């Protein structure tokens with residue numbers, strides 16, 4: 376059997392007081408460019424997933440999240456051509472600061488009923504019903 380490269384990425388559904396979720400658009404020049412994703416990123420060596428998420432949310436959108444405000448929601452397991460993605464999705468309803476695009480990416484606060492209007496990476500599609508149930 377061929378070796379499988381397992382890539383661990385942590386992501387977060389940030390939910391605001393109007394039950395909207397934050398999506399970020401992947402920039403041009405990257406894999407999956409133009410698709411809308413949950414903020415997050417790859418776990419660096421020595422990091423716990425929650426630390427990764429707190430770091431990424433600060434780097435990418437300038438918010439400060441404390442660990443007790445992160446709760447596990449669901450996960451994605453998806454075979455991309457060159458790696459297998461395993462992506463825990465956390466949910467967070469409380470943070471400090473305003474979400475701003477610090478890396479030039481587009482951001483959108485999206486209601487459950489509009490989530491299907493935002494094309495997402497294939498790994499994310501099975502996560503949507505779960506999220507919609509929670510937000511509707």
Ligand SMILES: Nc1nc2c([nH]c(=O)n2[C@H]2C[C@H](O)[C@@H](COP(=O)(O)OP(=O)(O)OP(=O)(O)O)O2)c(=O)[nH]1
Nearest residue numbers: 384386405406412413414415416417460496498499
């Ligand atoms: N953050 C995030 N990544 C996702 C989602 N869905 C999905 O397939 N991914 C994939 C895209 C990337 O291959 C990987 C995220 O890693 P990354 O944010 O470091 O992506 P990247 O392309 O900048 O990585 P790289 O240049 O450092 O290799 O997970 C999602 O909802 N959120």
